Amino acid sequence: MSVMNESSPFFDRELSWVAFNGRVLQEAAAPSVPLYERLKFLAIYSSNLDEFFRVRVAGIRSLMSLKKSKREKLALDPAELLQRIYQAVDRQQEEFGRIFRELLQELEAHGVMLIREEEALSEKQMIFLREYFREKISAFIESEILDDEDSAFLRNRALYFTVALRHLKDEDRQEVGMVTIPSDACSRFIELPAPEGEHHIIFLDDAVRFNLVSLFPDHDVVGAYAIKLNRDADLHIEDEFAGDLVKKIHQALQRRETGVPARFLYDPAMPADLLTSVRKRFGLKKEDLFPGGRYHNFHDFFGFPNPLGAVVRDEELPALGYPPFDAAESMFDAVAERSHLLHFPYMRYGPVVRFLEEAASDAHVEQISITLYRVASHSAIAEALIAAAESGKKVNVFMEIKARFDEEANIYWSEKMKEAGVNVMYSFPGLKVHAKLYHIVRRESGKKRGYAFLGTGNFNEKTAGLYCDHGYFTASPEVLKEVAAVFAILAKRKVGYEFSTLLVAQFNLRREFNRLIDREIEHAKAGRQASIIMKMNSLEDPKIIRRLYRASQAGVRITLIIRGICCLVPGVPGISETIVVRSIVDRYLEHARVYVFGNDGDEEVWLASADMMRRNLNRRIEVAFPVREADLRAEILEIIRLQLADNSKARSIDSAQMNTFIRDDSGTTVRAQVDTWRFLHDFHRDA
Numbered sequence: 001m002s003v004m005n006e007s008s009p010f011f012d013r014e015l016s017w018v019a020f021n022g023r024v025l026q027e028a029a030a031p032s033v034p035l036y037e038r039l040k041f042l043a044i045y046s047s048n049l050d051e052f053f054r055v056r057v058a059g060i061r062s063l064m065s066l067k068k069s070k071r072e073k074l075a076l077d078p079a080e081l082l083q084r085i086y087q088a089v090d091r092q093q094e095e096f097g098r099i100f101r102e103l104l105q106e107l108e109a110h111g112v113m114l115i116r117e118e119e120a121l122s123e124k125q126m127i128f129l130r131e132y133f134r135e136k137i138s139a140f141i142e143s144e145i146l147d148d149e150d151s152a153f154l155r156n157r158a159l160y161f162t163v164a165l166r167h168l169k170d171e172d173r174q175e176v177g178m179v180t181i182p183s184d185a186c187s188r189f190i191e192l193p194a195p196e197g198e199h200h201i202i203f204l205d206d207a208v209r210f211n212l213v214s215l216f217p218d219h220d221v222v223g224a225y226a227i228k229l230n231r232d233a234d235l236h237i238e239d240e241f242a243g244d245l246v247k248k249i250h251q252a253l254q255r256r257e258t259g260v261p262a263r264f265l266y267d268p269a270m271p272a273d274l275l276t277s278v279r280k281r282f283g284l285k286k287e288d289l290f291p292g293g294r295y296h297n298f299h300d301f302f303g304f305p306n307p308l309g310a311v312v313r314d315e316e317l318p319a320l321g322y323p324p325f326d327a328a329e330s331m332f333d334a335v336a337e338r339s340h341l342l343h344f345p346y347m348r349y350g351p352v353v354r355f356l357e358e359a360a361s362d363a364h365v366e367q368i369s370i371t372l373y374r375v376a377s378h379s380a381i382a383e384a385l386i387a388a389a390e391s392g393k394k395v396n397v398f399m400e401i402k403a404r405f406d407e408e409a410n411i412y413w414s415e416k417m418k419e420a421g422v423n424v425m426y427s428f429p430g431l432k433v434h435a436k437l438y439h440i441v442r443r444e445s446g447k448k449r450g451y452a453f454l455g456t457g458n459f460n461e462k463t464a465g466l467y468c469d470h471g472y473f474t475a476s477p478e479v480l481k482e483v484a485a486v487f488a489i490l491a492k493r494k495v496g497y498e499f500s501t502l503l504v505a506q507f508n509l510r511r512e513f514n515r516l517i518d519r520e521i522e523h524a525k526a527g528r529q530a531s532i533i534m535k536m537n538s539l540e541d542p543k544i545i546r547r548l549y550r551a552s553q554a555g556v557r558i559t560l561i562i563r564g565i566c567c568l569v570p571g572v573p574g575i576s577e578t579i580v581v582r583s584i585v586d587r588y589l590e591h592a593r594v595y596v597f598g599n600d601g602d603e604e605v606w607l608a609s610a611d612m613m614r615r616n617l618n619r620r621i622e623v624a625f626p627v628r629e630a631d632l633r634a635e636i637l638e639i640i641r642l643q644l645a646d647n648s649k650a651r652s653i654d655s656a657q658m659n660t661f662i663r664d665d666s667g668t669t670v671r672a673q674v675d676t677w678r679f680l681h682d683f684h685r686d687a
Contacts, residue, residue, distance in 0.1 A: 008545070008546055009575065009576075010567050011566065012081065013565055014085055015081075015084060015085065015088065015657075016564075016565045017565050018089060019659060020565060021048050021049060021052070022088075022659055023585045023659050024041055024044050024585060025041070027585055028041035034311075034313055035103065035107070035110065037312075038103055039304055040301070040302065042096065042100060042301055043298055043301040045092075045298075046297070046299050049089070050157070050297075053230050053263040054262050057085065057263065058231075058262040060082055060085075061082065112198075112308065113199065113201065115206070116203070116206060116294075118210045124193055125192045125193055128192060129207055129211070133207055133208070137186055137204070137211075141179065141180060141208065142179070143180070145165065145177050145216070146176045146281060153282075156231040157231075158180065158181075158229075159226065159296055159297060160226070160227050160228070161178070161181065161208065162177075162227050162274065163176070163224045163225075164176065164177075164224075164225075165220065165221060165222060166219065166220040167220075168218050168219060175219070177212075177216055179212065181208055182204075183297065188203065188204050188303060189201050189202070189203065189303065190203075199305070199307040199308075201305055205226060223269070223271070225266060225270040226292075226295060226296055229263070229282070230261070230265075231261060261285075264284050264288045264289050264290065265290050265296050266289065266290075267292065267293065275289070319345060319346065319347060320348065320680055320681055321348055322348070322351065323684055325354075331354055331358050331473075332362070332451065335355075335451050335475050336451075338629070339472065340472070340473040340474075341472050341627070341632040342473075343471075343635070343676070344457065344464045344465075344467065344469045344470070345464060345465045345467065345588055346676055346680050349464040351473070352453060353380045356368065356370075356381060356384040356438065356440075357380075357384045360384045360388035361387070362442065365388070365441070365442045365443075366393060366394065366443055366448070367396070368385065368393060368440050369487040370385065370396070370437070371433055371435050371437050371490070372398070372399050372413070372458075373400045373432075373459075374460050374463070375460060376460045376461050376462045378462075379460075380461055382416070382417060386417055386422065389417070389421040390420050395422045396422075396425065396487065397423070398425050398426075399413070399424055399426060400432055400433045400434070401414065414426075425490065428493070428621070431506070431620060431621060432620045433620065433621040434616065436454065436455035436457060437454055437483055437486060437623060438453045439451075440452070449475065450481075450484060451480070452473075452475070453473055454483070455471040455607075456471075456592045456593050456607050456608060457469030457470075457471075457591050457592070468588050468591050468592050469591050470592050470607050470636070472607065472625065472627065472632075481501075482499050482500070503606070503608070503625075504621070504622070504623055504624075505617055505623075506620075509623075510543075510544075510617050513595070513612075513624075517597075519597070519599065520551055521550060521551050524551070528600040529600045530555065530598055531557040531558070531597075531598030532557070532595075532596070533558075533560075533561070533594070533644075534562075534594075535560075535590075535592060535640065536593045536594075536612060537563050537564050537591060537611045538563075538611045538612070538613050539562055539565065539613070540565055540567045540611075540612070540614060541612045541614050541616075544612045544617075548576075548579065549568075549575055553574070553575065556578060557578050558578060559580050560579065560582070561582055561583070561584065561640075561643050562581060563583055563585070563589070564583075566581055566653050566657075570653065570655065571655055581652070581653035582643075582644075582653065582662060583651045584649050584651075584672055585649060586671070586672070588673055593607065593609065593610060593611060594636060595608065595624070603637070605626065605627045605636050605637065606624045606626055607624065607625055608622065608623065608624035609622045610622035635683070642670060642676055645672070646672040647663055647664045647670050648670060648671040648672075649673070650662040
């Protein structure tokens with residue numbers, strides 16, 4: 001924990017993130033989680049950690065080059081912070097290895113063998129593997145013997161073997177080979193012939209390893225050691241305020257692949273002299289080196305073959321229909337009648353797409369406007385917008401092309417939409433547009449009428465099946481007026497609009513959230529009911545945290561449900577003792593932002609695209625919107641109640657961020673995500 005001052009204890013953001021990834025690792029370790037879901041959580045942990053080093057750790061390391069006078073102004077010395085991160089990650093990596101070995105034993109108990117030693121291969125399997133290597137792998141292999149003068153280049157995140165070689169004609173002649181492991185072109189896992197009732201699988205790495213001798217004739221292969229280099233993945237865009245931003249992002253994406261080393265992973269079995277030689281050849285510093293394991297890129301376990309079927313997976317929870325939409329001939333009729341709320345992934349995402357598809361083909365629709373942040377690679381939403389433009393409608397798309405790791409997909413779709421006649425607008429300089437809105441203008445009885453969708457999650461059909469989010473369909477005039485204003489601001493770059501229904505970052509979101517917190521403080525001081533519930537991905541903004549501390553000191557009961565980063569320290573006597581923080585990690589990723597203010601029994605419920613982070617409040621366009629319909633508000637509150645009652649997957653985030661599971665003696669098991677599905681299933685069945 002780093003301390004801002006005596007009255008404002010503050011967890012370091014990076015260490016809090018490491019603690020969050022530890023919660024992912026807990027799911028991989030849990031015997032109650034089905035076997036292949038545990039493998040999935042190892043893959044998620046690995047993927048998360050990879051990105052963390054490529055972005056956050058790389059950024060911290062860049063601070064090391066600052067002058068001492070500037071480093072002293074930071075909350076925590078970069079060198080000390082890096083040391084604490086490395087220590088925490090090292091402990092987790094040890095646990096990761098233990099869990100992986102345990103899962104291998106469980107796989108074997110189910111008849112699934114991951115073969116990792118050449119001696120374990122039968123003669124039939126070895127013949128199969130040689131043929132497989134020759135026919136399906138060798139064409140993608142790049143291999144070379146490095147000269148002493150060579151300064152080799154490693155591609156970002158690619159897998160390689162460093163190979164220790166001895167020349168057959170001169171045994172004193174030691175050489176170093178480099179071989180690619182072509183996981184980008186070949187399946188990472190290969191299924192081998194096996195006895196009946198068994199399933200034998202081998203890493204692509206080992207298929208290459210066991211055939212290295214064919215790549216280096218006239219040499220003995222002394223050893224082969226896996227390596228991987230992560231490079232700084234932040235996009236460093238020079239002067240967003242001038243020139244062609246798309247072109248600059250294209251250039252920055254190319255630089256990302258050749259960026260500064262962030263983490264060089266190597267097999268710890270590699271001899272020290274070979275590691276030194278490799279480090280010098282690749283121009284690496286000692287602080288770039290991190291011992292890993294025999295295998296890297298564990299995120300490939302998302303695709304680990306499953307010959308066992310559903311028995312080793314979570315019980316299926318099929319996405320639910322929504323009767324008012326299912327029965328409606330037209331989405332316009334259903335939304336014109338009243339507002340609606342859907343909850344993903346428990347409910348089908350189809351209506352979000354259907355509304356746009358209907359708008360594209362409806363002769364009365366004149367205009368569609370939408371914000372896009374992370375677009376699916378195969379996007380029915382983008383296709384609907386293209387169809388609308390091709391049918392002569394005015395289509396405005398605000399495309400955020402600076403969404404990290406989705407820049408290329410977003411540029412692809414923006415260019416494709418432009419070709420179809422869509423009016424594509426790009427990022428504000430220095431800002432990201434993170435709001436989740438679309439606005440449809442339709443002419444009815446000679447007058448224009450608006451329809452809108454506002455959400456907490458991206459317009460992405462793929463992630464909608466994995467991320468917990470809420471989506472609100474409405475034709476409310478007061479909401480539509482301000483949704484239209486948001487798009488006018490985006491199109492015309494105008495400021496100064498006074499919002500009264502929506503809360504919009506850069507305009508009134510921070511001010512109004514401050515007011516809502518302060519109102520609870522006044523209720524508490526007057527002896528009235530005062531409570532705050534905030535559910536979000538991350539809480540990091542110092543000003544919001546200080547205000548929550550003041551609310552706690554006034555006696556406001558505060559419950560925070562936070563999946564990821566939490567820089568607030570709960571339970572500190574005299575500062576935050578009325579604040580409780582819990583985190584839920586389960587089969588779906590908790591992504592929704594929900595803010596509930598007790599208001600002396602007259603609860604206000606807000607849904608938002610924004611977390612309480614400096615970047616969201618200061619450097620993004622975000623939108624929060626009220627849920628004022630009593631029936632819809634009750635749905636949200638019931639889902640929140642289940643999250644607060646969870647005694648299966650909820651962890652307590654205490655003053656030490658220990659990730660302690662919350663258990664109780666009620667005798668009733670509550671698993672919020674499964675019980676939310678059941679609630680929605682029964683609620684809409686009986687409606």
